[in-house]
Amino acid sequence: MRINAFIAAAVVVGGAGLCAPAPLAGAADDTKMNGVYSYADEDGLTGTWIINTTCTPGCVAHVKTALDSGFDAPLVNGRYTVTRTVPEGAVCPDNSQHPVNINQSWDPVTLIGGGLFGDLCACGLADPHDDFVLTKIG
Secondary structure: OEEOOOOOOEOOOOOOOOOOOOOOOOHHHHHOOOEEEEEEEOOOOEEEEEEEEEEOOOEEEEEEEOOOOOEEEEEEOOEEEEEEEEEEEEEOOOOOEEEEEEEEEEOOOOOEEEEEEOOOOOOOOOOOEEEEEEEEOO
């Protein structure tokens, strides 16, 4: 089984809609991620994320992907975090597709992230973790 690309990113600490404290002076520059990013995970899957960050007062990354309508990831403890369901996120060996719940986060400075799948699809999931890297391309 493989997990569709664009699922993107990182280990859980919270969920969408959490409020983060206001960034310290100068911190918003380090955490803003406006631009287009290439997403590549440890399984070789790739995708594109378009990110627009707002910091008023806490920072939130507004992410658009090709796989779904996108998501908002608030900055929590220095990482952008989100819990979401990706429709047809898991593709089993028989080519059946299933939704996947995932907790994701990534570091806005290193652009390294990971995810933890909160459920296993009907065909099973050998490794519920998924590491990925974002690379700014535009």
